[in-house]
Amino acid sequence: MSEQTKYLLDERDIPEHWYNITADMPNKPLPPLHPATHEPIGPEALAPLFPMELIKQEVSAEPWIEIPDEVRDIYRLWRPTPLFRARRLEQVLDTPAKIYYKYEGVSPAGSHKPNTAVPQAYYNKQEGVKRITTETGAGQWGSALAFACNLFGMECEIYMVKISYEQKPYRKMMMNAWGASVYASPSDRTNAGRQILAQDPDSPGSLGIAISEAVEIAATNDDAKYSLGSVLNHVLLHQTVIGQEALKQMELAGDFPDIVIAPFGGGSNFAGISFPFLRHKLTQGKKLRAIAVEPTSCPKLTRGVFRYDFGDTVGMTPLLPMYTLGHTFVPAKIHAGGLRYHGAGVIVSQLLKDGIIEAAAVDQIETFEAGVLFAKAEGIIPAPEANHGIAQAIREAQIAKEEGVSKTILFNLCGHGNFDMASYEAYFAGRLQKHEMTQAEIDAAVALIDTPAIPG
Ligand SMILES: *Cc1c(COP(=O)(O)O)cnc(C)c1O
Secondary structure: OOOOOEEOOOHHHOOOEEEOHHHHOOOOOOOOEOOOOOOEOOHHHHOOOOOHHHHHHHHOOOOEEEOOHHHHHHHOOOOOOOEEEOHHHHHHHOOOOEEEEEEOOOOOOOEOOHHHHHHHHHHHHHOOOOEEEEEEOOOHHHHHHHHHHHHOOOEEEEEEEHHHHHHOHHHHHHHHHOOOEEEEEOOOOOHHHHHHHHHOOOOOOOHHHHHHHHHHHHHHOOOEEEOOOOOOHHHHHHOOHHHHHHHHHHHHOOOOOOEEEEEOOOOHHHHHHHHHHHHHHHHHOOOOEEEEEEEOOOOHHHHOEEEEEEOOOOOOOOEEEEEEOOOOOOOOOOOOHHHOOOEOOHHHHHHHHOOOOEEEEEOHHHHHHHHHHHHHHHOOOEOOOHHHHHHHHHHHHHHHHHHOOOOEEEEEEOEEOOOOHHHHHHHHOOOOOOOOOOHHHHHHHHHOOOOOOOOO
């Protein structure tokens, strides 16, 4: 046998706490504002939508938050996840860099999303909630939440963007297999949905409309609450099991990364892998680059503005201080649905503002080239979102080669692409296009933002 390629941990190594990076941030995130009055809001404003325990986590300043035993017990179904040294990819690239990846595709839903779906369902159950509503685009979040609700015997009601509902039936069937009810959005079940249908009976739907439907059900039914799969602080918090495990695995490998890389939609899998490493940068001055990778067609981190904006399209949520392209911005229809969100999580935005993390943007053609290269070398077919992280890792490995220096690179392989083969088909058939926004398009999007600026 040659050198080690796979680093496994024991069930007993599943973290006992989630890591809350806000405790160690030099500048704390600014408060959310009320959507109408623009005054700072307190935690109680979120109570109609979320259970109290999750709201407490949302505003917590504690560095460590205990993971309930029931949640750790379920994590054991797929955690700890493996960490690999990508030796074959290193060979193909002929790079002196060492490349590692943490693989989150081993979860039942095939991505990192169950790491937060399970605790969210758990806390809702604890507080007597019977039904959880959510929206889903391509279905990655919906399937994770369906899986989690089923484990706790709760109803799960999912508003799936109609065009995905019709074009991507397999993730819908996964949700059905786990017992969730899935409705094509816009639906006739809500005022928001009926309003859209009255204007356009053939509306293909959008994530913004689906959010409005899921939120309306939660806000108007005492037994129902709403759940979100990214962006919010408590979601990022739950994902830190990824990085804590990876820290231990890198220790087993006798390495510490110079660069940690992850794809970026709202920030949850990026936070999950990078925050436990960034703790060493923030508290011990350890050198480390953390790079969030977004599509060039939705470049909020690299080309957006830092200001207050809504989380949804319609403008119902509190205003959050974030990097954004504007809540009405509609990105081009690229094949990484999970990365087509207009804004970024509050914590990640503040870290970027303060220069603690970096961001990069990659075009979708380059991401599929990277994904196919990776699949040939390492076997796993990555989710189109994950290909963004892989593309950046390859860029860094090539820089290492040009400079003739060895670097240690770690990236998050946040999900497999087994349900995304239609995207690969489009790529192989040459039907994918390059999508780079012009400066005029960026300026036009940003000019539409009419929400409050950030002071200072
Ligand atoms: C949802 C999703 C993303 C984007 O969301 P983040 O919160 O930024 O992690 C990326 N990759 C996969 C596989 C996803 O399912």
